Every structure is written in C-alpha cells, then in structure tokens.
Amino acid sequence: MTGGVDPYTVLGVGRGADRAEIHAAYRAAVRRTHPDAGGTAEAFEAVQDAYETLRNARPHRSGPDAPRAPRSRAAPRPPAPAGDGSSSGRMEALLAESRRLEDEARRLAGLPLRHGAPVSPADGTGEDSVAAILRDAGQQVRSAAQDGVREIRRRVRRML
Numbered sequence: 566m567t568g569g570v571d572p573y574t575v576l577g578v579g580r581g582a583d584r585a586e587i588h589a590a591y592r593a594a595v596r597r598t599h600p601d602a603g604g605t606a607e608a609f610e611a612v613q614d615a616y617e618t619l620r621n622a623r624p625h626r627s628g629p630d631a632p633r634a635p636r637s638r639a640a641p642r643p644p645a646p647a648g649d650g651s652s653s654g655r656m657e658a659l660l661a662e663s664r665r666l667e668d669e670a671r672r673l674a675g676l677p678l679r680h681g682a683p684v685s686p687a688d689g690t691g692e693d694s695v696a697a698i699l700r701d702a703g704q705q706v707r708s709a710a711q712d713g714v715r716e717i718r719r720r721v722r723r724m725l
Contacts, residue, residue, distance in 0.1 A: 677701075
C-alpha cells in the first residue's frame, strides 16, 4: 500500500474484522469507488491495494499497525454420542447405529428384523447379521429362480 494509508480505514473496517467482513467491505467499497459508478480511478486503486494488503496479511506479523490474521472457520465437531464419553461408550453408540441401519435395510428388503425385534437364526448357529442377510437374500433368489423355471416350463408345455 503506497503512501502509508491504513488499509482498514480505506475499507472502513475495524482491526478485528474477520475475512468475511473484510470481503464484504471491499465489495461495498468497489461499488462505491468504481470509475463507472462515479468514483475515481485513484480511490478505486486504493481500495484494491487495501484489500490485497489485508488479504495477503501474514499472521506472524505483530504490532499495533499490523493486519490481524483472519479467524478460522473450522467445521463444527459433531456432538458426542450418548454414553459415558469413553471409547467403549462411543463403540456402543456406533454398534447401536449399525444395528439400526441393518434393521432398516432388512425392512426395505422385506426381510425380518434382527435387532428391532428378537429374531433368532433358523439353524440356531448364532451367525452374524451379514451372514444372515446373505442367507436370506440367497433364499429369495433361489425361490424367484424356481418360480421362473416353473413359469418357463408351463409356457413351453402350452406351445407344444
């Protein structure tokens, strides 16, 4: 910035302004000082220089006249799952969510629920949920294939 003009003053923002405030002030100053909108080229260049100075400011600079680093806009952390806050509590919450999702998938597939209502495996082996879903899906596919074979045989007999 030439001439020692304070970039904060040029844009009309305080020293504690964050990146969004600086950008909004820059946009307003550009609309106000642009030569096509009745402003002067010098004022427009001063706004451009001030914005470049603040946008490229280094956070390690210090002193009363140094531009401040913009505040971080980190994503908020998701809420902690219910429980005691320990890793075992979080694992229990994840397991409960996994069971809920499995039951929803089974409901959509027309299969009996495994966790929402007590369902024991037909063979009593205590198999895990993935194996049970695959077994049930295999039975449905075999049943549909047998129905298709019967229908094809019936149509072939009609034609003969």
